[in-house]
Amino acid sequence: MNTNKFKQLFSQYKILALLVAIALIWAFFSWKTDGDFTTARNISNLMRQMSITGILACGMVFIIIAGEIDLSVGSLLGLLGGAAALLDVNQHASLAVTIGTVLAFGLAVGLFNGFLTAYAGIPSFIVGLGGMLAYRGVLLGATGGQTIAPVSDDLIVLGQGYLAPSFGTALGLVLFVLAGVLTWQQRRSLAQHQLPVRPLWFDGLRVLFLGAIVALFVHLFNSYEGIPYPVLLLLVLLGVFSYIATQTVFGRRIYAVGSNMEATRLSGVNVRAVKLWIFGLMGLMCALGGLINTARLAAGSPSAGTAGELDVIAACFIGGTSMRGGAGTVHGALIGALVMASLDNGMSMLDVDAYWQMIVKGLILTFAVWVDVATRTGRR
Amino acid sequence: MSEYLFEMRHIVKRFDGVPALDGIDLKIKPGECIGLCGENGAGKSTLMKVLSAVYPHGTWDGEIVWEGQPLRAQSIRETEEAGIIIIHQELMLVPELSVAENIFLGNELRLPGGRMNYPAMNRRAEELLRELKLPDVNVVLPVKNYGGGHQQLIEIAKALNKQAKLLILDEPSASLTAAETDVLLEIVRGLKAKGVACVYISHKLEEVAAICDTVVVIRDGKHIATTPMQQMQVNTIIAQMVGREMSQMYPQLPHAIGEVVMEARAVTCYDVDQPARKRVDQVSFQLRRGEILGIAGLVGAGRTELVSALFGAYAGTSEGEVWLEGRRVDNGTPLRAIRNGFALVPEDRKQHGIVRDLSVGANITLSVLQRYTRMTRIDGGAEMAAIQEQIERLALKTASPGLPITALSGGNQQKAVLAKMLLTQPKVLILDEPTRGVDVGAKYEIYKLMLELAAQGVAILMVSSELPEVLGVSDRVLVMGEGRLRGDFVNEGLTQEKLLAAAIGQEQHGTR
Numbered sequence: 001m002n003t004n005k006f007k008q009l010f011s012q013y014k015i016l017a018l019l020v021a022i023a024l025i026w027a028f029f030s031w032k033t034d035g036d037f038t039t040a041r042n043i044s045n046l047m048r049q050m051s052i053t054g055i056l057a058c059g060m061v062f063i064i065i066a067g068e069i070d071l072s073v074g075s076l077l078g079l080l081g082g083a084a085a086l087l088d089v090n091q092h093a094s095l096a097v098t099i100g101t102v103l104a105f106g107l108a109v110g111l112f113n114g115f116l117t118a119y120a121g122i123p124s125f126i127v128g129l130g131g132m133l134a135y136r137g138v139l140l141g142a143t144g145g146q147t148i149a150p151v152s153d154d155l156i157v158l159g160q161g162y163l164a165p166s167f168g169t170a171l172g173l174v175l176f177v178l179a180g181v182l183t184w185q186q187r188r189s190l191a192q193h194q195l196p197v198r199p200l201w202f203d204g205l206r207v208l209f210l211g212a213i214v215a216l217f218v219h220l221f222n223s224y225e226g227i228p229y230p231v232l233l234l235l236v237l238l239g240v241f242s243y244i245a246t247q248t249v250f251g252r253r254i255y256a257v258g259s260n261m262e263a264t265r266l267s268g269v270n271v272r273a274v275k276l277w278i279f280g281l282m283g284l285m286c287a288l289g290g291l292i293n294t295a296r297l298a299a300g301s302p303s304a305g306t307a308g309e310l311d312v313i314a315a316c317f318i319g320g321t322s323m324r325g326g327a328g329t330v331h332g333a334l335i336g337a338l339v340m341a342s343l344d345n346g347m348s349m350l351d352v353d354a355y356w357q358m359i360v361k362g363l364i365l366t367f368a369v370w371v372d373v374a375t376r377t378g379r380r
Numbered sequence: 381m382s383e384y385l386f387e388m389r390h391i392v393k394r395f396d397g398v399p400a401l402d403g404i405d406l407k408i409k410p411g412e413c414i415g416l417c418g419e420n421g422a423g424k425s426t427l428m429k430v431l432s433a434v435y436p437h438g439t440w441d442g443e444i445v446w447e448g449q450p451l452r453a454q455s456i457r458e459t460e461e462a463g464i465i466i467i468h469q470e471l472m473l474v475p476e477l478s479v480a481e482n483i484f485l486g487n488e489l490r491l492p493g494g495r496m497n498y499p500a501m502n503r504r505a506e507e508l509l510r511e512l513k514l515p516d517v518n519v520v521l522p523v524k525n526y527g528g529g530h531q532q533l534i535e536i537a538k539a540l541n542k543q544a545k546l547l548i549l550d551e552p553s554a555s556l557t558a559a560e561t562d563v564l565l566e567i568v569r570g571l572k573a574k575g576v577a578c579v580y581i582s583h584k585l586e587e588v589a590a591i592c593d594t595v596v597v598i599r600d601g602k603h604i605a606t607t608p609m610q611q612m613q614v615n616t617i618i619a620q621m622v623g624r625e626m627s628q629m630y631p632q633l634p635h636a637i638g639e640v641v642m643e644a645r646a647v648t649c650y651d652v653d654q655p656a657r658k659r660v661d662q663v664s665f666q667l668r669r670g671e672i673l674g675i676a677g678l679v680g681a682g683r684t685e686l687v688s689a690l691f692g693a694y695a696g697t698s699e700g701e702v703w704l705e706g707r708r709v710d711n712g713t714p715l716r717a718i719r720n721g722f723a724l725v726p727e728d729r730k731q732h733g734i735v736r737d738l739s740v741g742a743n744i745t746l747s748v749l750q751r752y753t754r755m756t757r758i759d760g761g762a763e764m765a766a767i768q769e770q771i772e773r774l775a776l777k778t779a780s781p782g783l784p785i786t787a788l789s790g791g792n793q794q795k796a797v798l799a800k801m802l803l804t805q806p807k808v809l810i811l812d813e814p815t816r817g818v819d820v821g822a823k824y825e826i827y828k829l830m831l832e833l834a835a836q837g838v839a840i841l842m843v844s845s846e847l848p849e850v851l852g853v854s855d856r857v858l859v860m861g862e863g864r865l866r867g868d869f870v871n872e873g874l875t876q877e878k879l880l881a882a883a884i885g886q887e888q889h890g891t892r
Contacts, residue, residue, distance in 0.1 A: 189760050247757045249749045252738075256746055259737035266693055266732050267747040267800060268718035326737035 014320050014372075018335045022342060029346035037346055040224040047221075048159075048296065050341030051230035052077075052289045054334050056312040057319075058234075058241045059285035061333040062278045064316050065245075067258040067325030068117060068124035070279065072131025073286055074308030078301075079139040080106050080290030085148035085300020088155050095154040103287045109135070110283015111276060118275035132309070140302050148300035159295025162226035171227070172218035176211040183207050230292045234334070237285075241330040254278060258325030311340050314361070318368040339364070384445075385410045385577050386546055391442035393430055400426045401440070402601040408546065413568065413578040415592035415609070417585065417617055419791075419819035423601040424581050428548055431579075432466045433459045463545030467552055471531050473538075475524035480505035482523050483538045508537040513563045527680045529556050536564065540571075547571060548579045553587060554816060557678045557845065558880060565591050583819065584846075585614045597621055622821050630852035631824065633831035637855060638669030641839045642808045647700030649685045649863075655697065659685045661863040663700075667808065672830060672840045674854030674871075676847060677883050682863040683843045684727055687810045690841075691724040692717045704807065718747060723806035725797055727813045727843070733797040734785045741767040741781035744799045770799035775825055791822030798826070802833075809833060811842045815849060827853050847876040859883050 029037040036042060056073050063070050084102045087093040093101070113131060117124040163171070183203050190197045221227045245251040253274045256264040265271045294300050319336030321328030343364060347357045386408045393401040401423045408414055418424050429435050431444070433453035444451040446462055453459045456466075473482050480502045481488075489497040489504075505519040512533050523531060532555050539547060549568070553561045561584075568578055568591055582588055588595065588609075595612050597604040597620040604620050618629075644667075649660035660682040667673050675683050689698040692711040702711050704720060711717035714724070726732035735743055744767050745752065752763040767781045774795040778788055785793060794814065801809065811830070815823045830840055830853060844850050850857055851874060859867035859882040867882035 192761065192764075243757075249753055249756075249758060252742060252746075252749055252758070256735045256738060256742075260731075260735040263726075263732050263735050264746065266691075266714050266724060266726055268715045268804065269746065270713075270715055322737075326735075 014375075015329075015332060015335065018319070018332070018339065022335070022338060025339065025342050025346065029342070029349065033346075033349050037349060040220045042345070042349070043220050044224045044228060046341055046345045047231045047338075048228045049345060050337050051228070051234045052293050052296075053308070053311050053315055053340060054234045054337040055230075055237060055285050055289045055292065056282075056308065057315045057333040057337045058237045058330055059278075059282035060312045061316050061319070061321055061328050061330055062241070062245070062254050063124070063282055064313070064321045064323075065258045065325055065328045066254050066275060066278050067261065068275065068278070069128060069313070070113065070124060070131075070282055071128030071309050071313075072113065072135055073128075073282065073289075073312055074305040074310075075132045075135035075139070076106070076109060076283065076286040077289045077293060077305035077308055078303070079135045079142075080109075080287045081294040081304045082139045082143050082148065082290075082300040082302065084155070084291050084294045085151055086142065088152050088294075089148050089150070089300070092152075095152075098155065099291060102291055103284060106283040106285075106287025106290070107280055108283070110286065111280040113283065114276035114279025117279060118272040128309075136306075143300065143302045145302050147302070149298065151294060151298050151300070155291075155295050156298050157295070158229055159292050159297070161229045162221075163229065163232055165222040165226045168218050168222050168227045171232075172214050175214050176207075179210045179214075180207050230296070233288065233292070237288075238330060238334055245330055250274070250277070255326055258322075258327075260326075311337075314365045315340050317372075318365060320372060323369075336368075339368075383409055385412075385447060387443075387445040388427075388431065389443040389445070391427065391430055391440060391444075393426055393435065393440040400601050401430065404442075404598060404601070404603050405606075406596060408577045408579070410545070410577055411572050411575045412594065413572055413580055413592045415588035415595045415617075416579055416581045416598070417588060417595060417621055418598040419621055419821055422598050422621070422819075424598065425550065426601075427598070428466060428550060428579070428581070431459070432456055432464055432548065460542065463543065464548070465539045465542050465544035465546070466548040466550065467535055467539045468550055471535055473523045473531055473535060476522055478520050479509075479517060479523055479526075479534055480519040482534060483508065483519075483541055485538070487542070504541065505537070508540055509534075511540070512537055512567060529560050529680070532556055533560060533564070536567070540567070544571075544576055546577045546579070548581070550581045551583065551817070552580075553582060553584060555845075558847070558876075559678075561587065583817075585617050588617070589614055618820055621819075629820075629824070629848070631828045631831060633828070633835055635670050635831060635835040637671045638837065640666045641669045641705060642667040643703040644686075644690060645701040645703065647686060647689055647698065647702075649682065649689050649694055649698040650696050652696040658863050659696070660689065660698070663860070663863075663865050665858055665865065665868065667839045667841060669837050669839055670834045672834050672842060672853055672855050674850040674857045675841065675843045675860060676845075676850045676857055676879050677860035677866075681860040681883065683860050684812055685863075686860070687724065687812055687841060687843055690717075691722055691810060693724065693726075718804050718806075721805075721807035722810065723801035723804050723808070724810045725794075725801055725812060725814055727816065729790070729793055729797060729817070734793050736784075736786055738785060739782050740771075740776075740778050740785050740788065740796055743785045743796050744770050744781075745803065747800050748803045766803065770803065773802075774799050774829060789819070789822075791818040794818050794826070795822065798829070807839065809838050809840045811840065813844060814842060815844075815846070823849075847879055850879065851876065861885050 026038060056077065060070060060073065080102050083105060084098055087098045087101060113127055116122045116127045183206065187197055187203060245254070253264065253269055256269065257271050257274050261271055293304050315336035316328065316333045317323065317336070318339050319329070319332030319334070321333060340361065343361055344357070347360065384407045388404060388406040391401050391404045392399060404427055416424050430440050433456055436454045437452040451462065453462070474485065477485070483505045484501045489500045491497045502519050509515065509517050509519065514530065514533055517526060517530060523534060526534070532552065536552065552564060556564060565587065568580070571578065580588060580592055592609050594606060594608055595617055596606045597617060599621060645664050647660055647663045648658060651657040651659050663686055677683050685694055688694040689700070690702055690711060692713045702709050709720045711720060711722060735746065741764065745763055749758065752759050752766065764781065771778065771781065776795040776799065777792050785796060788796065814826055818826065834840055842854065851871065854871050857869045857871055857874060857879065858865060859879055861883045866885060869878070
């Protein structure tokens with residue numbers, strides 16, 4: 001009975017547990033690096049590193065919720081980043097043309113993946129595996145295996161620019177107010193439908209806690225250079241994807257398809273179209289990730305994004321996305337991405353050997369999913 | 381030693397503090413058959429899980445005495461060794477393994493070196509199936525080659541193979557035809573004669589009456605009565621189960637039957653795996669406004685295939701025309717069928733009806749969610765209002781629409797699936813085994829709803845394997861056998877015998 005109660009509490013506050021885990025990881029690295037890890041500069045850098053995994057995780061979490069998987073995202077990110085570099089360096093295309101073309105290209109490839117999975121009936125694992133090889137091959141062919149540089153300054157700003165501190169403060173305030181309004185709306189709608197409402201002090205504390213975190217981050221970013229553009233983009237995506245997941249018909253259908261595809265189909269939902277567009281979104285995210293990656297490195301590298309799909313998928317699972325589909329959240333996946341990025345960054349600072357980094361990340365992923373499985377209540 | 385093989389004393393099982401079982405007593409003598417009756421959610425399955433140690437000793441209060449000794453089993457393995465064998469409501473067969481392999485799964489006969497002793501297992505499996513009057517089953521073929529009814533009997537063979545002293549049958553006849561059920565009852569009688577005790581759980585009270593010596597009724601986790609069968613009648617069992625007198629099993633409501641709404645012309649379905657084989661062969665019929673048309677037939681007669689094809693949900697290839705209100709319609713996919721005014725409540729609720737990870741409310745609005753959007757956003761208030769309306773209309777019992785659908789009993793899950801389909805405002809409502817695994821009270825409510833819908837002009841097509849149900853609610857009955865239409869009867873003076881005779885093919889065509 002008692003363990004059950006504990007399990008219930010734990011799964012209810014899983015996100016909180018993940019945040020505590022991040023705090024522990026940060027405290028550990030901070031201690032080991034004599035505080036270098038938690039300097040404003042490094043946190044800013046860490047968040048920028050994390051943003052690319054995070055952008056892909058936004059798309060991937062929908063794919064996993066829908067009961068599919070996409071292994072091609074690392075290669076596709078490389079290919080689209082390479083395309084951006086080629087357009088920028090060789091064709092001298094304007095920033096708008098580069099972005100537009102790469103996004104369209106990404107969407108097209110994503111839809112192609114989706115078509116193969118949803119309409120041609122090829123398991124997404126195989127489509128992803130094939131894409132992983134083929135897209136990397138196209139990239140190597142197109143770039144001749146060479147790094148494409150130097151990228152124009154316009155493009156570089158995307159990856160290396162910062163939002164002016166005053167804007168950052170304003171954004172923080174907007175977010176705080178938004179959290180308050182959303183919580184209030186949720187309380188009202190719960191009360192309206194005679195559903196149990198959490199105590200006021202609890203929600204109040206929650207909003208204040210969120211506000212404190214936002215304030216802390218804005219302060220950290222501002223005391224370096226401001227909020228990095230990639231992090232800003234990630235924030236926007238977090239909002240958009242959470243909105244899709246919780247507020248739209250399309251979002252509800254993603255969960256339904258992943259939970260029971262046949263019942264959803266018999267309910268008159270075009271399940272193939274749902275899957276097609278999820279992969280389309282994934283392609284778009286690969287395009288954004290590729291653009292940011294090229295901008296951040298100031299070059300198109302033929303090896304960009306190698307093994308990136310593993311980090312992304314790991315981030316989703318660490319963030320509590322269900323392996324059999326049907327459950328998961330966008331913010332969970334992003335916190336998972338933050339865990340992975342923190343480990344990467346911290347271990348690099350400590351000069352941990354690359355092989356140890358891989359071992360640690362592997363263990364953390366396995367451990368996180370074990371905790372998830374072990375604390376799941378109400379097995380069939 | 382006491383005269384009882386087995387006693388359960390004052391069993392209490394709580395889930396999160398809420399008692400699911402509240403002081404149940406159960407005693408069985410060797411060779412006795414006890415009918416365990418109760419509505420869905422009354423606690424029958426929970427009680428059997430306590431008994432078979434699915435819930436190990438210590439997770440519940442009370443005492444179990446087995447052959448005079450306290451039984452404190454920690455796992456199913458221990459209870460099986462003691463001789464308590466349970467046949468679950470849901471099939472627990474591995475589809476890819478052969479019939480014999482399934483029967484011996486977990487206690488395979490071995491040759492030296494750990495090799496499987498196939499000849500001995502196959503021989504024993506054949507013997508068992510012959511006892512169950514299933515000689516046409518080839519024990520070396522995979523189980524998936526056989527239909528639901530056969531699989532259920534294979535499951536029973538598996539249990540018989542384990543030398544049970546106490547056999548628990550949980551809804552064993554849910555997917556059996558009348559003839560197969562008779563064989564099953566005969567087997568149980570044979571076991572009783574050999575001194576095996578049985579607990580028979582079934583919603584089909586006629587079977588309970590036919591076979592059981594004692595009837596135990598539980599309701600809301602409490603023991604209501606233990607009575608010898610001679611002093612009981614089906615009506616009194618029902619009254620004890622629901623706690624009130626149920627004057628009629630089938631409600632009556634006059635409803636006018638109008639013009640032809642839907643017409644199926646020469647519908648043919650081909651088997652998914654063997655495209656040459658016809659599962660449904662040139663079936664044509666008409667359905668009128670406000671009419672409840674029952675489709676009876678043996679399991680495997682092609683009824684589910686037929687209605688799936690009408691709804692665009694058949695997995696294999698199918699041919700034929702569907703006409704609605706004088707126009708030919710294209711029901712190529714479920715989505716198109718729904719847009720054309722068709723709705724289907726499928727037979728397999730778990731696989732095809734409910735979406736497990738969604739709430740009760742989200743399940744109900746799944747088909748028509750786009751109706752409650754403003755711009756792209758779901759209007760939570762409008763959606764909730766629609767959900768509440770459906771919950772009230774169907775008397776769906778749920779603490780909150782936000783609960784996971786899996787928290788509901790089978791009957792209420794079925795109501796949620798029904799609500800989902802009713803929101804699409806169908807002209808033709810297809811119900812495939814609408815009351816399977818549904819308790820008596822919820823059954824009555826579903827029948828009542830069907831009649832109300834018919835009175836509003838909805839045309840209803842109901843596939844059912846329960847003949848009393850077909851006779852109880854239908855205006856007209858089609859009988860199918862081996863994929864063909866074998867009879868079309870107006871439901872006046874119709875009897876189960878007539879329907880059965882037509883299904884088996886003794887009577888080629890019924891009266892119109």
